[in-house]
Amino acid sequence: MGSEQEPDDSDNDGITIGSIVLAAIPFFALTLAPFVANRLEPMIFGIPFLLAYCVFWVLMTPVFLFCVDRLRKRR
Numbered sequence: 001m002g003s004e005q006e007p008d009d010s011d012n013d014g015i016t017i018g019s020i021v022l023a024a025i026p027f028f029a030l031t032l033a034p035f036v037a038n039r040l041e042p043m044i045f046g047i048p049f050l051l052a053y054c055v056f057w058v059l060m061t062p063v064f065l066f067c068v069d070r071l072r073k074r075r
Contacts, residue, residue, distance in 0.1 A: 013072065014071070014072035014073065014074075015072065016071065016072075018071060019068045019071045019072055022064055022067055022068050022071070023064065023065060023068045025064055026057050026060060026061040026064050029057045030054060030057050030058070033050060033053050033054060033057070034050065037049055037050050037053050038050055
């Protein structure tokens with residue numbers, strides 16, 4: 001309307017390298033788990049370590065994605 005120019009952020013969705021890396025952490029943790037943590041001996045809460053590891057990362061994934069969302073909305 002006036003002489004002020006408002007920035008056009010329609011094509012900027014806030015994706016940064018940090019948000020991509022943060023979102024990729026659970027993916028790589030779950031993908032590489034069988035190669036790194038494939039042990040039957042250690043037990044955590046009565047379940048094998050690999051199963052406990054996978055459950056932990058499945059439960060932590062929403063936390064990481066929430067942080068990614070906060071990073072994107074901050075921009």
